[in-house]
Amino acid sequence: MKQTIDWASDQVIDVLIVGYGPVGAALAALLGRYGVQAQVIDKLNDVLMLPRAIALDNEALRILQMAGLDDQSFERVGIQEVRMRCPYLGEFGRVNTRGTIDGHPKLVTFYQPDLEHALRRQVEAAGSIDVTTGTELLDLQQQQEEGVVATVRNAQGQQQTILARYLVGADGARSVVRGLIGQAFKGETYAQDWLIVDAHHRDKASVDHVEFICDPRRPTPHMPAPGGRERWEFMLQPHENAKDMEQPEQIEKLLAPWARLSELTVERQAVYRFHARCCEAFQKDRVFLVGDAAHVTPPFVGQGLVAGLRDVANLAWKLAWVVQGKANPAILDSYDTERRPHARSMIRLAKLMGKLVMPTSAPRAIAIHGAMRGLRLIAPLRSYFEELKIKPPNQFRAGLFQRAKRRGGVVRGAQLPQEWLRTDQGLRLSDDVLGDHLMLVGLGVDPKTRLTAGSCQRWEAAGGQFLHLGWRGQAPQSDSLFAEIMGNNLMMGDASGWLVVVRPDRVVMLDGEPEAAEKLISQACALLC
Ligand SMILES: Cc1cc2nc3c(=O)[nH]c(=O)nc-3n(C[C@H](O)[C@H](O)[C@H](O)COP(=O)(O)OP(=O)(O)OC[C@H]3O[C@@H](n4cnc5c(N)ncnc54)[C@H](O)[C@@H]3O)c2cc1C
Incomplete structure (x- = not known):
């Protein structure tokens, strides 16, 4: 007999997150900040201890800042440089990762379980998120006008x-969810396997940069x-197999150019086959896909988790605004429009x-790496890579913002640059002042x-607020x-100032002269309704 569901009852939660990996945890932390009642389930009881993500960029760190994490929340190592070396030609490429963008280092390494625990602490502190581990999603049914019925095994x-x-x-x-909404996972699986070895406490100083x-x-x-x-990360040859290569004597041979096994402790090792895959759509009605459920990439540019964090920063506030009645559910369609093209570009x-890192033969290596070295002689191309x-x-091509010609440092459909501000609580990063709000920001002018x-x-x-950045x-x-602007990242407009409508994910929706204030509010409200 078909069950009658009372969708008006208290038993209906706003958002069910399936999966408490780093991406699910970041989404839960963000929803918690927006005060959304949500539940997270995971079939496992604790974080996965496999060696996976190790590098994060400034964009990921900015999203983690948005979720409430700071420099103290989890340990990182700032990476100053990435160097690429060819056995036949020597160094053929370098990437300068010194310095900061938007208040964060361009590249850091971290320990994934440490980050996941930090995110989980943030979720616990939020108060509105219920976490149930040891619980697996088995099935889901969508009821168009109302919601989703999820069947789980506790x-x-x-x-x-x-x-x-x-x-x-x-x-x-x-992803089980991906299968249940009928999404194919298009792309390719690489033929090669890779052995990942994490070790610690080598007597000699460890390398201080990333080397390929x-x-x-x-x-x-x-x-x-x-x-x-x-x-x-060691690429295995076709005749090598995972089981043999994970043996201590094999690992000892692989590590021999750097250290003897007696000089360090191997913490964990695992063999992976990498994939480059992406869904055709990140949404089906009331169901959304985020993180590896939506897209997977080989880790050569360290962007798998970063892409997942971009997903949740984009989706979380939209879900919050909709369930809290501050925006029309139609805004949720912009999640796929905004996120999928960028996820594909990263793949x-x-x-x-991958082609640079793993040429298949010596002649190919000499050709590819030689060409890369040659390109370094041409200054604009050198800086393009370095x-x-x-x-x-x-930067979105389309979505929940109004397109316009770029003027100065503020770009519609991209994030507002982050800046140091002087506030009555001391120096603060601008995102911390923007908080969890939709904001009408006046640069050099009080918007109100x-x-x-x-x-x-x-x-x-x-759900809008007003911020005067003087x-x-x-x-x-x-x-x-x-707050008072301490740098030059936000210089816009003339002496009369400039107005910017900034979404809670820091993306610029609209901008214009102070005289256009009324029009900007109308346009922003129209985009949300
Ligand atoms: C070797 C390697 C190196 C990498 N390096 C980097 C890097 O440097 N930088 C980077 O950004 N990324 C990197 N990545 C990618 C990164 O690790 C992943 O993108 C990231 O961990 C994905 O997080 P997620 O939360 O989407 O998925 P997962 O971490 O896989 O979490 C999914 C969760 O869902 C749960 N689950 C699954 N099915 C169900 C179900 N039916 N019911 C309930 N729960 C369920 C699982 O138990 C799991 O906890 C690397 C990956 C690998 C393998």
Whole structure:
């Protein structure tokens, strides 16, 4: 007999997250900040201890900042340089990863279980998120107008149903959710296997940069990580198998160029086959896919987890605004529009890097690496690679913003640059001042003074707030939140200032002259409704 569901009951949660890996945990932490009632389930009871992500870029660190994590939350090692070496030609490529972008180092290494525990602490602190481990999703049914009925098996082996308005599949590369919504995982699986070895406490100083030893006989990326750790990734030859290569005597042989096995402790090792795959759509009605459930990439540019973090930063606030009645459910369609093209671009970049890292023969290595070395002689091409300009910018072509010609440093459909601010609580990064809000930011102008009381109320009803970022020496002009800009990243407009509508994920929705304040509010509300 068909069960009648009371969708108006308290038993219906707003969001069910399937998977408490790093991406599911980051989503839960963000939803917690927005005050959304959500439940996370995971079939496992604790974080996975396999050697997986090791590198994060400035964009990932900025999203983790958004989720409430700071420099103290988990340990990192700042990487100053990536060097690529060919056995026949010597060094053929370098990437400069010194310095910061938007307040964060360009590249760090970290220990994934450490990050996952930090995210879980953040989720626990949020208060509105219920976490149930040892519980596996078995099935889901969507009821178009109402929500999703999820069938799960709990830790006692019993089947239960969970009712949710929306469901997010953060259940990894073998996603059950992806299968249940009928999404194919298109792309390719690489023919090669890779042995990953994490070791720690070598007596001698560890390497202080990332090195790619691009030897066709045994390509090997090698890098330092927190806690005196080092990571080696060894490509296996077709005749080698995982079981044999994981044996201590084999690992000893592989590590011999760097250290004897007696000089370090091998913490963990695993053999992987890498994939480059992406779904055709990241959403089916009330169900969304994030992280490895939506896309997987070979790790040569360290972007798998980073892409998942971009997914959840994009989706979390939209879900929050919808379930809290501040925006129309139609805005959720922009998640796929905004995220999928960039995820695909990153996979393409990783594939290109794979060609550099693992040429299949000595002649190919000499040809590819020789060409790369030659390109370094041409200054613009050298800086294209060395300064990471090859990395696809995280700027949307279409989505929940209004397109316009770029003016100055503020780009619609891309994140507002982060800047140091002087506030009454001392120096703070601008994202921390923007907080978890949709914000009308006045650069050098108090936005509230340009609006009628009615427009202010309309903006607040849409979850909007006001922030006056004054130039050095400017004073607050109303009860808008106020801070003083300490750098030049946000210089926009003339002396009368500039207005920017910034989404909670820091993406610029709209911008314009102070005279356009009323119009900007109307346009932003129209985009949300
Ligand atoms: C060797 C290697 C190196 C890498 N290096 C990097 C790097 O340097 N930088 C980077 O950004 N990325 C890197 N990655 C990728 C990164 O590790 C992944 O992208 C990331 O861990 C994916 O996180 P996730 O939360 O999407 O999925 P997962 O971590 O796989 O989590 C999925 C969770 O869902 C749960 N689950 C699955 N099915 C169900 C179900 N039916 N019901 C309930 N729960 C379920 C699982 O138990 C799991 O906890 C690397 C990966 C590998 C393998």
